[in-house]
Amino acid sequence: MTLTDAPGAANAKNAERYLRLYRQMTKIRAFEDNANALYLSGKMPGLTHMYSGQEAVAVGICEALETRDKITSTHRGHGHCVAKGAAFKEMFCELLGKAEGYCRGKGGSMHIADQANGNLGANAIVGGSAGIATGAGLTAKRLGTGDVAVCFFGDGALGQGLLYEVMNMAALWSLPVIYACENNLYGEYTKVEEMAAGALTARAAAFGIETHTVDGQDVLAVNRLAESLVARARRGEGPFFVVLETYRYHGHHVGDINREYYRSKAEEAEWKSGRDPITNFGKWLVAEKIATAEELDGIGEAIRAEAEAAVEYALAAPYPGAEEVAMHIYAGSAHA
Amino acid sequence: MTLTDAPGAANAKNAERYLRLYRQMTKIRAFEDNANALYLSGKMPGLTHMYSGQEAVAVGICEALETRDKITSTHRGHGHCVAKGAAFKEMFCELLGKAEGYCRGKGGSMHIADQANGNLGANAIVGGSAGIATGAGLTAKRLGTGDVAVCFFGDGALGQGLLYEVMNMAALWSLPVIYACENNLYGEYTKVEEMAAGALTARAAAFGIETHTVDGQDVLAVNRLAESLVARARRGEGPFFVVLETYRYHGHHVGDINREYYRSKAEEAEWKSGRDPITNFGKWLVAEKIATAEELDGIGEAIRAEAEAAVEYALAAPYPGAEEVAMHIYAGSAHA
Amino acid sequence: MRGPPMRELTLSKAVNEAIAEEMRRDPSIILMGEDVAEAGTPFKVLSGLVEEFGPERILDTPISEPGFTGIAVGAAMTGMRPIVDLMFGDFLFLVMDQLCNQAAKTHYMSGGKLSVPMVLRTNMGATRRSAAQHSQSLHALVAHIPGLKVAMPSSAYEAKGLLKSAIRDADPVVIFEDKLMYQDKAPVPEEEYLLPLGKAEILREGRDISFVATSSMRQVAEAAAARLAEDGVSAEIIDPRTIVPLDEETILASVRKTGRVIVIDEGHQSFGVTAEIAARIAEKAFYHLDAPVGRMGAMDVPIPFSPALEDLTVPTPERLVERAMASLRGEPVHGA
Amino acid sequence: MRGPPMRELTLSKAVNEAIAEEMRRDPSIILMGEDVAEAGTPFKVLSGLVEEFGPERILDTPISEPGFTGIAVGAAMTGMRPIVDLMFGDFLFLVMDQLCNQAAKTHYMSGGKLSVPMVLRTNMGATRRSAAQHSQSLHALVAHIPGLKVAMPSSAYEAKGLLKSAIRDADPVVIFEDKLMYQDKAPVPEEEYLLPLGKAEILREGRDISFVATSSMRQVAEAAAARLAEDGVSAEIIDPRTIVPLDEETILASVRKTGRVIVIDEGHQSFGVTAEIAARIAEKAFYHLDAPVGRMGAMDVPIPFSPALEDLTVPTPERLVERAMASLRGEPVHGA
Numbered sequence A, B: 001m002t003l004t005d006a007p008g009a010a011n012a013k014n015a016e017r018y019l020r021l022y023r024q025m026t027k028i029r030a031f032e033d034n035a036n037a038l039y040l041s042g043k044m045p046g047l048t049h050m051y052s053g054q055e056a057v058a059v060g061i062c063e064a065l066e067t068r069d070k071i072t073s074t075h076r077g078h079g080h081c082v083a084k085g086a087a088f089k090e091m092f093c094e095l096l097g098k099a100e101g102y103c104r105g106k107g108g109s110m111h112i113a114d115q116a117n118g119n120l121g122a123n124a125i126v127g128g129s130a131g132i133a134t135g136a137g138l139t140a141k142r143l144g145t146g147d148v149a150v151c152f153f154g155d156g157a158l159g160q161g162l163l164y165e166v167m168n169m170a171a172l173w174s175l176p177v178i179y180a181c182e183n184n185l186y187g188e189y190t191k192v193e194e195m196a197a198g199a200l201t202a203r204a205a206a207f208g209i210e211t212h213t214v215d216g217q218d219v220l221a222v223n224r225l226a227e228s229l230v231a232r233a234r235r236g237e238g239p240f241f242v243v244l245e246t247y248r249y250h251g252h253h254v255g256d257i258n259r260e261y262y263r264s265k266a267e268e269a270e271w272k273s274g275r276d277p278i279t280n281f282g283k284w285l286v287a288e289k290i291a292t293a294e295e296l297d298g299i300g301e302a303i304r305a306e307a308e309a310a311v312e313y314a315l316a317a318p319y320p321g322a323e324e325v326a327m328h329i330y331a332g333s334a335h336a
Numbered sequence C, D: 001m002r003g004p005p006m007r008e009l010t011l012s013k014a015v016n017e018a019i020a021e022e023m024r025r026d027p028s029i030i031l032m033g034e035d036v037a038e039a040g041t042p043f044k045v046l047s048g049l050v051e052e053f054g055p056e057r058i059l060d061t062p063i064s065e066p067g068f069t070g071i072a073v074g075a076a077m078t079g080m081r082p083i084v085d086l087m088f089g090d091f092l093f094l095v096m097d098q099l100c101n102q103a104a105k106t107h108y109m110s111g112g113k114l115s116v117p118m119v120l121r122t123n124m125g126a127t128r129r130s131a132a133q134h135s136q137s138l139h140a141l142v143a144h145i146p147g148l149k150v151a152m153p154s155s156a157y158e159a160k161g162l163l164k165s166a167i168r169d170a171d172p173v174v175i176f177e178d179k180l181m182y183q184d185k186a187p188v189p190e191e192e193y194l195l196p197l198g199k200a201e202i203l204r205e206g207r208d209i210s211f212v213a214t215s216s217m218r219q220v221a222e223a224a225a226a227r228l229a230e231d232g233v234s235a236e237i238i239d240p241r242t243i244v245p246l247d248e249e250t251i252l253a254s255v256r257k258t259g260r261v262i263v264i265d266e267g268h269q270s271f272g273v274t275a276e277i278a279a280r281i282a283e284k285a286f287y288h289l290d291a292p293v294g295r296m297g298a299m300d301v302p303i304p305f306s307p308a309l310e311d312l313t314v315p316t317p318e319r320l321v322e323r324a325m326a327s328l329r330g331e332p333v334h335g336a
């Protein structure tokens, strides 16, 4: 356990913030547990990618953002969505293709977005949102809004040339963008070192971008770094590039069950038992007397109940009507 | 003048090689002078990009290669083509769209290739041949031929994401590829520092690739570095990345006449008078007593005569027949 | 062309005016691309804009087409109205992912909550001796992707009016200017005007045969119609102006009247625009057709450099006259 | 399906066998893509190949589609026969430049001196609840580009025979497997066989109406034909197998016989494959048609995630039966 906020008095003052970090991480875990169950019980169409294990990354970063700040997300995007402020009901509705989903069921897990909270959307093209996040940074700079854009992507996205093109422009134009590389050690079924030559941070340092590496299982470390980079980006000191060292607990997607050929059960067990971001942060909260173990259990239970209720709601919710299939192709006048 | 081969005795032994370097550079200059004149007199269709000023790069590198080694070239590709062993006649025929051109007139200046000499072709997509050169390296490695592939590209091509994708794979797979970045300070009408954040060599170092920077106006320096990297690449120590500092004398293309808005006449004059690769190397040859000034003049005149004869030949040569328009779409059975 | 007398403008100047007028009106418009600022593009279409609007709104980018297109998508999603300048239409292949997987689908995938009001300006057109990678007319590719609108102005007048509409449109619009027409003049009103996307124009009324002609094929159709008129054949010419949305009604009404039609477009014939328009006519005006629907696209070959070959690949007035006569005799008319 | 009794194989296994057989025969064949080795692709199509051929011939790549496609082009130009595995057909947008500007044009641009014998294997097909970026059928785009061949197997039998021909072909071939058919079984001979590119197959003979159906639309056509047979309507089914080259003669002969035809394809209808085939039929069999040529493609909408919507976007046997009946009554039949 390497949680890094100073102990003692200061913490009491920040109790509310700490509990919010805990709650947000717990929400993500609860969301994913339910999504996984929905898939395994055949109630969820398509397939989906679980964020469990990586919660401290999304929460540590998004808690440093305002609603007006923008994020772009990935195929493994539920965590980012919850962390940026989305509600369970609309999220589960989206995963089930229901009309009350954030995208009226048209996007599903891989395209979930939450415009009102500044989430420009998950993306099913690996690295595909690097341009979008950078463009959001350009808007912020051009309009002088002081907004920041965070581009979440996995280690695998380092393979996409687009990322280098946009990081170069972000650097040339000093855009307020934070490139958040979630290194969970694998892209699908391949280890990061088989896909990426050289040091990961060197990929951004090459453009003169300031880079950082942080323990992505330590929500306080992530959050502290994020607070500082966000503030600096608002002042025009961006862009920044951060490697967050983390781990995904599930398979690449919910159907990836037999995975010993590419990673061992021992490795999984090690991360889960020793480096779980929620458990460890919970222990710290108790040790710092910010909450009791019982209070934390209570939080977990309430959130799980909320998630289950949202699932029930979403299961019962209506699908979009057939007429919606031809809606939203164009925002302007209809296609003749 | 910073020519860097050791003076004296050793040079006499290498006289033939030195004169060949001189001849090859002179051939490129003569080719370009004629190509430019053809364009200005309205005899050349389309437009073209002059290599004049950069001769030491193509020659210094290609003289370190065998015929079986491969190169890929750019829109500014005449120099690479000559340096890799092409003949004037077939080259001028190609530039004029004649049937005897290397590509039967179908490629023109921007697609000139010379398969027999290992030139896989110029490319009109900036950075577009980075994959091709790397693929040639993959072939060499897979077949164990010991061949090396050189990918020529301009500083502007550093903007293309493709380059980073393939350099990563070349590094992961230790391919015998040399990425030769000709930094002539401009991409079209824009200075390199406005297009590229950070240090140019860092772009490759990020992948753990060994990088070098060399004076691209010093043919001996270029050649010595190339000899060493080619030998090492043959032994499986590649890939390598080299920045060659150089300058183009003409506009971006033959029609780019009024260019003071992006670069000064003074700058042009400085490079031409102080750093001309042919003049300086000629002086060195004379100083080292490898040739007399008269002998060098004789070489120049013979080459210019050869070029003019080739131009005359090409101007008189026939166009491909109309039936060729539908040939070569497919190498295999025709398109039904 | 009724109303007050109009000045004559080149297509290039008309595009420049459209952008300047819109940028004055709407501060959220920015323009980005390679050498768009001081250089005003290689075609000088944008000269003067950076002087008026400054480098914050007229952004010179590195040679990173996927990157800056992606940035434009993100900027559009967050409040800007970016105009992307893609120097050659052939580079569309580089930006297809950002254009077709991202820009085109965002509105739909988000259930109507996000939109991408951007314009991608590019060009088309062969016979400039620019060879296979700088001569393509690739509009059919983007027309196939739902979510994009596609405009093909056939004159300075249309170029201005359609571009202004495109800039104001809520959706991503790709506009193809024929690079051979940049210096062609046409009357353009002094007063502001917009041309709606999705409304075809009857350029010439006729009784005997309809020509549906896109972009510069208008000139081919007009020349052919003039010659046919000498033989007493009266051809009607329809310019679709936008191929998505396609004003099917205007086209069908013309064909129902004349009973004969030839569709002319400069993209490759197979799987191109002539196919879609011909198929719709053949289906929906079936009982009015007195002859098979004719198609003239570019030959299905990469564009050759040689002038002796290139001119054979595109539709010409001579060939159109021939085919029109064949149609009047009731013979099938096919091939470029 | 005459001759000795055949075993039944899944399409997935048939593809695997084709590759294994060819790799045994020809050492110049290599295969590259994401997770193609140990993982055998997410669809497990390639399982076992790396065990037989080793990681030198079955290359796991980073997530760099443009990069590894470019490398394949270069490898093909220098003596290898690479098979590129593109995990989802939707990623074609990422490789268009390397495929269409490079691979497709190299043979032509070089006047026949260079060639690119490579295969790009990818997939197509919606209704897997994979949403807009993992469901597209983009074969029309590549069919529009001269220099590429395009195969669309409709069964395990065809998948094997066409892939083997594609691998041996001297040109770049793009082969689209329907990802929903990977587990579908069909009889496949034990002995080696090849199916020629450019030869359509009459899957079912009929008198009253022709269905031209690509890929899995064969199943739609077969189901519809079976139902129509109950009503005494005899439908003929043609499977083009390759759309480039297109076996026009077999299609036209069928239509000349039946006088009625519907073209069914899973790409978007507008500017898609149904347009080209319909336009050719309408032109070349004009005097034999008793009803307008019908077209059924996918709706012109991004593929929605929601199961309630997705199924509406693709052709179904029910809708095909309806349209066939309309055609028999002489009514125009259009739209998905």
Ligand SMILES: Cc1ncc(C[n+]2csc(CCOP(=O)(O)OP(=O)(O)O)c2C)c(N)n1
Residues within 6 Å of the ligand: A049, A075, A076, A124, A125, A126, A127, A153, A154, A155, A156, A157, A158, A184, A186, A187, A188, A252, D034, D063, D065, D087, D091, D094
């Ligand atoms: C352009 C592209 N290529 C391939 C894929 C298939 N794919 C989906 S997720 C994935 C792995 C991504 O790895 P990483 O970026 O590390 O994210 P993680 O799944 O580990 O969160 C791949 C290859 C894709 N969706 N998009």
Ligand SMILES: Cc1ncc(C[n+]2csc(CCOP(=O)(O)OP(=O)(O)O)c2C)c(N)n1
Residues within 6 Å of the ligand: B075, B076, B124, B125, B126, B127, B153, B154, B155, B156, B157, B158, B184, B186, B187, B188, B252, C034, C063, C065, C087, C091, C094
């Ligand atoms: C993908 C692509 N984008 C843009 C262009 C237009 N273009 C041709 S040359 C050039 C500049 C290239 O600069 P650099 O790579 O430095 O080569 P140089 O001309 O200096 O030799 C540009 C932008 C192109 N041909 N291809």
Ligand SMILES: [Mg+2]
Residues within 6 Å of the ligand: A154, A155, A156, A182, A183, A184, A185, A186, A187, A188
């Ligand atoms: Mg990963």
Ligand SMILES: [Mg+2]
Residues within 6 Å of the ligand: B154, B155, B156, B182, B183, B184, B185, B186, B187, B188
């Ligand atoms: Mg340059």
